[in-house]
Amino acid sequence: MVVGQQLRSVVVTVLQSGKRRAAQSFLATKSANAAYVGFIVFYALCFVVTYVVYVRKSEKQLEGV
Secondary structure, eight states: OHHHHHHHHHHHHHHHHHHHHHHHHHHHHSOSHHHHHHHHHHHHHHHHHHIIIIISOOTTOOTTO
16 A cells, blocks of 8 residues: 555656756747647657557568458
8 A cells, every 4th residue: 555655746746847947948939839849849759659569570470460
């Protein structure tokens, strides 16, 4: 039970610090463009990882599958 409480505490701390950094960035630039670019880059990276791991043809593919 103690581990669960520690994990929750760490998650809450990380989320709060992320919110502060996002708010500071928005207040400094007066624009959300950096966030949009960050999201696009993140999703592009997710697409590439998904393609490489799950979609592309592999030499190790099972026969008939």
